[in-house]
Amino acid sequence: MGGEGPALSKMGGSDWAAAKGKARKAVRDIAVELVKLYSARMASAGHAFGPDTPWQRELEEAFPFAETPDQLQTIDEVKADMERPIPMDRLISGDVGYGKTEIAVRAAFKAVQDGKQVAMLVPTTLLVKQHLETFAERFAGFPVHLRALSRFQTDKEAKETIDGLERGEVDVVIGTHRILSDQVRFKDLGLVIIDEEQRFGVEHKDQLKKLKTNVDILAMSATPIPRTLEMAVTGIREMSTLATPPEDRHPILTFVGPRSDKQIAAAIRRELLREGQVFFVHNRVSSINRVASELAELVPEARIAVAHGKLTEHQLEQVIVDFWERRFDVLVTTTIIETGIDIANANTLIIDQADKYGLSQLHQIRGRVGRGRERAYAYFLYDAEKPLTETAQDRLETIAANNELGGGMQIALKDLEIRGAGNLLGGEQSGHIAGVGFDLYLRMIGEAVSAFRGDVAEGQTELRLELPVDARIPEDYIESERLRLEAYQKLSTASAPASPDDAVDRVVEELTDRYGELPDAVQQLVAVSRLRRQAQKAGLGEVVAMGDGCGWRRWTRPTRSRFGCSACTRASSSSPPSMPSTCPCPRAHPTPSSSPGSTSC
Numbered sequence: 001m002g003g004e005g006p007a008l009s010k011m012g013g014s015d016w017a018a019a020k021g022k023a024r025k026a027v028r029d030i031a032v033e034l035v036k037l038y039s040a041r042m043a044s045a046g047h048a049f050g051p052d053t054p055w056q057r058e059l060e061e062a063f064p065f066a067e068t069p070d071q072l073q074t075i076d077e078v079k080a081d082m083e084r085p086i087p088m089d090r091l092i093s094g095d096v097g098y099g100k101t102e103i104a105v106r107a108a109f110k111a112v113q114d115g116k117q118v119a120m121l122v123p124t125t126l127l128v129k130q131h132l133e134t135f136a137e138r139f140a141g142f143p144v145h146l147r148a149l150s151r152f153q154t155d156k157e158a159k160e161t162i163d164g165l166e167r168g169e170v171d172v173v174i175g176t177h178r179i180l181s182d183q184v185r186f187k188d189l190g191l192v193i194i195d196e197e198q199r200f201g202v203e204h205k206d207q208l209k210k211l212k213t214n215v216d217i218l219a220m221s222a223t224p225i226p227r228t229l230e231m232a233v234t235g236i237r238e239m240s241t242l243a244t245p246p247e248d249r250h251p252i253l254t255f256v257g258p259r260s261d262k263q264i265a266a267a268i269r270r271e272l273l274r275e276g277q278v279f280f281v282h283n284r285v286s287s288i289n290r291v292a293s294e295l296a297e298l299v300p301e302a303r304i305a306v307a308h309g310k311l312t313e314h315q316l317e318q319v320i321v322d323f324w325e326r327r328f329d330v331l332v333t334t335t336i337i338e339t340g341i342d343i344a345n346a347n348t349l350i351i352d353q354a355d356k357y358g359l360s361q362l363h364q365i366r367g368r369v370g371r372g373r374e375r376a377y378a379y380f381l382y383d384a385e386k387p388l389t390e391t392a393q394d395r396l397e398t399i400a401a402n403n404e405l406g407g408g409m410q411i412a413l414k415d416l417e418i419r420g421a422g423n424l425l426g427g428e429q430s431g432h433i434a435g436v437g438f439d440l441y442l443r444m445i446g447e448a449v450s451a452f453r454g455d456v457a458e459g460q461t462e463l464r465l466e467l468p469v470d471a472r473i474p475e476d477y478i479e480s481e482r483l484r485l486e487a488y489q490k491l492s493t494a495s496a497p498a499s500p501d502d503a504v505d506r507v508v509e510e511l512t513d514r515y516g517e518l519p520d521a522v523q524q525l526v527a528v529s530r531l532r533r534q535a536q537k538a539g540l541g542e543v544v545a546m547g548d549g550c551g552w553r554r555w556t557r558p559t560r561s562r563f564g565c566s567a568c569t570r571a572s573s574s575s576p577p578s579m580p581s582t583c584p585c586p587r588a589h590p591t592p593s594s595s596p597g598s599t600s601c
């Protein structure tokens with residue numbers, strides 16, 4: 001969508017039909033899988049946790065910040081789920097640094113209050129350590145037995161934890177995929193918290209499934225989920241969104257440009273002046289020490305250390321602890337810090353060879369700074385000697401343009417468009433997205449899920465709309481890809497049958513106000529949106545261009561053979577079942593304010 005991306009095929013042509021057919025099949029498979037999981041969960045019995053204890057209140061009152069409204073609402077939703085006998089399956093989505101950890105802290109505490117055990121699964125060893133510290137600090141003064149399980153622990157420590165879990169002496173375990181090993185057995189597991197589930201590989205899928213049976217699940221993700229996809233998945237898996245940043249957060253000032261020693265030195269010095277710390281990301285272990293030495297020459301007064309995954313457990317842990325405790329100023333690191341690392345005093349980030357990273361990865365790494373009140377700076381640098389590829393340029397432009405708080409949503413949208421929404425749902429779907437366009441793809445998922453859940457008759461929402469019109473948003477009308485994407489999405493939402501009658505008019509007003517009079521192609525798009533809505537409301541199965549007019553077929557179960565149109569009911573009801581009804585087709589140039597009736601048949 002957006003005028004680029006998907007290959008254009010002739011309206012009503014066979015390529016288009018084939019692409020849609022393939023995507024629809026793939027989407028159905030996803031929907032079947034989702035609905036199967038959902039039905040299994042609804043049919044199984046879980047533990048209904050009791051109401052909050054006075055201790056819970058005490059713990060919550062000790063939180064050192066004012067919760068954001070979204071944090072409060074999400075915590076309420078999680079608790080309500082936990083108190084229900086059906087196992088919880090809730091996904092918390094919130095942009096980097098928006099405070100998901102506190103939700104996990106409170107849910108875990110509630111589970112422990114009921115005598116249940118909690119397993120928190122996180123993607124990296126460093127995060128195990130960090131969460132352990134956070135939980136330990138929050139649970140201080142309460143009798144909660146907390147343990148970690150990752151490669152940072154010695155065999156002896158790991159064995160103690162595993163035995164303690166089996167005997168029911170350990171209440172909360174925070175660990176990497178080591179928690180999933182067959183050796184680990186729980187006496188009475190009640191809650192599983194999964195941080196960044198998509199980071200666990202396929203090899204852990206089955207073990208994860210086993211762990212998840214009949215217990216409450218709280219999944220957390222920093223990949224914001226686009227609204228349309230959220231609608232598709234909501235109801236299958238409950239979802240809470242943290243959309244408000246904690247108070248006093250500032251957007252991260254982001255610079256994209258060719259690498260220059262002068263700029264790097266100035267950036268580090270500026271941070272040192274305010275006694276802050278710097279992340280310098282260089283993702284090659286083979287050259288990372290050389291880069292660190294170069295930085296030491298550039299800024300001799302800076303204390304520099306290096307972190308990467310090839311260090312021994314002990315060395316790596318020590319480096320991070322030292323950085324935490326401000327024993328040095330610059331951490332030259334690989335992307336090992338990408339997920340979740342929370343060091344409030346580090347507020348300058350420099351990424352070397354930033355063109356080599358994916359968009360979401362850049363956003364995640366940038367999320368390591370700006371997590372407190374201080375203004376944060378991010379420098380995304382690339383080699384001045386080598387020309388950037390077009391996609392790399394596109395990525396860097398997107399990241400630079402989306403530096404406002406919560407910009408993760410736009411980035412995720414763009415990334416989903418590039419990589420495929422399947423990554424969120426567990427299949428490789430990007431080919432299908434390229435075939436049919438992002439918007440239609442998401443709508444198909446929503447429709448398929450609804451159909452399989454039995455919310456609507458299957459096929460009813462599968463409106464086939466094939467008209468020979470040039471309906472799109474041209475680049476010379478809305479230049480920014482992100483804003484174009486946003487406009488498409490708004491129109492798509494407004495044209496849903498459940499949207500208010502004037503929803504499309506409002507979008508038209510907004511577009512006119514923001515970008516000026518609608519050009520022909522956009523007017524066509526608006527007309528098609530109105531037609532789509534009206535046709536869906538009338539229960540039509542398809543509207544197709546036929547000669548000078550357009551034909552339509554009403555969706556009637558089970559034969560799907562009657563043709564008709566709500567505006568011409570009398571005529572169509574007397575038509576023979578196998579004959580389509582026709583009427584003049586809205587060819588071009590309807591006015592923006594034209595009513596749905598005048599745009600369609």
Ligand SMILES: Nc1ncnc2c1ncn2[C@@H]1O[C@H](COP(=O)(O)OP(=O)(O)OP(=O)(O)O)[C@@H](O)[C@H]1O
Nearest residue numbers: 065066067068096097098099100101222246340342
């Ligand atoms: N309501 C709040 N007000 C101010 N600071 C907060 C609030 N909630 C959390 N924080 C702080 O913000 C920082 C980021 O929170 P947290 O680590 O929970 O983010 P996150 O959502 O897990 O981010 P990421 O996806 O990057 O892991 C932490 O230092 C935390 O203490």
